[in-house]
Structure formats: C-alpha cells, structure tokens
Amino acid sequence: MKLRTYIVEDNATIRENLIGTLEELAQVEAVGMAETEDDGKEWLTSHPAHWDLAIVDLFLRQGSGLGVLAACRNRTAGQKMVVLSNYATPDVRMRCAQLGVDAVFDKSNEIDALVDYCIQHSTNGATSRMHG
16 A cells, blocks of 8 residues: 655755656655645644655745644654754754654665665555554
C-alpha cells in the first residue's frame, strides 16, 4: 500500500525531485503540496483521513514549517511528520522533537535516510491498515 504523503516545501525543484525519488524508491504517493505555512496547515488539518506522512521544510515562502508541525500535533498515531531541512542543527532537531516530529532529515546528506524511513513506514503502515 502506498504511503500517502503531503509535502510542504517552497522550492519547486527540490519538491519535484523529492516526489520523483520517493515515488520511484519508497512506495510513496504524493497527495498534495504547499509552499506556505498557511496552506500546509489548512490542508493537513482539514483532510486528516487523506494522509499518512507529511514532509515539512522549516523555511517557507510564508511562515514556517514549525507552525505546520504545531498545527498537526493532534494527528493519529499512524500519521508521521518529518522535517526535511538544510538547517537540521541540534537546536532545530530538539525544537522539532518538542513539537512531536517523528524524524528530522538534512537535505544535503540524509535523503537516503528519508527514503529508508518512508520504505519502513509504508511497510508498517500497510500492515497495520490491513489488520486494523
């Protein structure tokens, strides 16, 4: 079963490359995207049954990925929020953990780890959905 993934990323090139990579390698289906904090919060909170994973950049055209993360704190246990950022410093990772983020990946050197995370989660998610 595909991992229904929503992407909050304001760089179109990064977004398109990320979607292409994840759809090819990790059983991911992109269900939507946003370039701003407001659009990301609006879609994710108003469509709670339509996504399994949200990949969020922290620096957006408008607002911040932190606002998106905070808005989704009350998601279901099966829904995962991950951060993909050029600024995955220890401080940023700690702040994301405080907001209930499941994982933080650095854009420059952790794309493979994000792919692995998606593969693992799609396998687990499909199993729990079949038995649930």
